[in-house]
Amino acid sequence: MKEHAFDIRIEANLIFVNPEFCLFQAPRNLPIILPGQMPRFREKMLNQTSPIKHSHSNLAKKLVSLHMKEDPFPRNYYYPYEQLEKGLVCPQCKEFYHTVKHSLVVCELCGGRETLEDAVVGAVEEITMLFPRRTITTPLLIDWCRIIKDRRTIQRVLKKHYDFKGRGKYARYTNRGNTQSPSGQPTPLKV
Known part of the structure; x- marks a missing residue:
């Protein structure tokens, strides 16, 4: 100060x-x-308050101007993909889903439900958070989701929520809204 x-x-x-x-x-x-x-x-703090002065406003402005948008000490964690337990997790009880019924994944433990679409989008978000440099592919999502084996379902969700670029083996999806990877480039999501 x-x-x-x-x-x-x-x-x-x-x-x-x-x-x-x-x-x-x-x-x-x-x-x-x-x-x-x-x-x-709390009572003591409320009783000790004094009127806000001009110096308090100046201090608040200075603190806002000094705010760091990026962490100067980023935490880099390493998660070996092969060692992680894969699957879709129920948001209510945090257990793995085991059942697909029509267009829903259903938790056998608590009865929680989620659409296949929401589950696949959540899986993409999890993978990109844990492995920011990894290219998202349909086989990767099939492996990660475990209970969603239908390639067309995963591709349909990707096409709906991500921008499609390229052709054949070079086809990829990029996050809509220009979500940036750590390198500053749009995060590629490969088919």
Whole structure:
């Protein structure tokens, strides 16, 4: 704050919001707020507020201008494709789908349902998130989805949701809306 010529005192506190959390033998002199202390801390904060001054507005503008759009320390994770358990996951109970009924995938555990179209689009999103440089192919999606074996179903969804470019073995799909890959190029999705 001082390097930007703001003379505003900032008090830091470590706040645990999980109501089931318990911290044993914590030193009393640390600025820690436990879940049971939250109501009293909130009241104290509300009673200590002062009117917003011009310096507060300037500070807010400065903080917004300093906001970093990209993480300077990106996390690069490696997931070996062959070692991952593949399949479509039910959004309600997070278990794998095992059944396809008509145009739906159905969870046998909780009864959750999702259209085949939504499931395939979700699978493409998962793969591109986990493997941003990997080209999306129909065989890859068949392998990833496990229970959707029909090539035409997957191609129909890709054609509906992605832009088609090229021919034959060079045919590919690109994300609509010009979604960019980490290299700044549109992410290719191959047939």
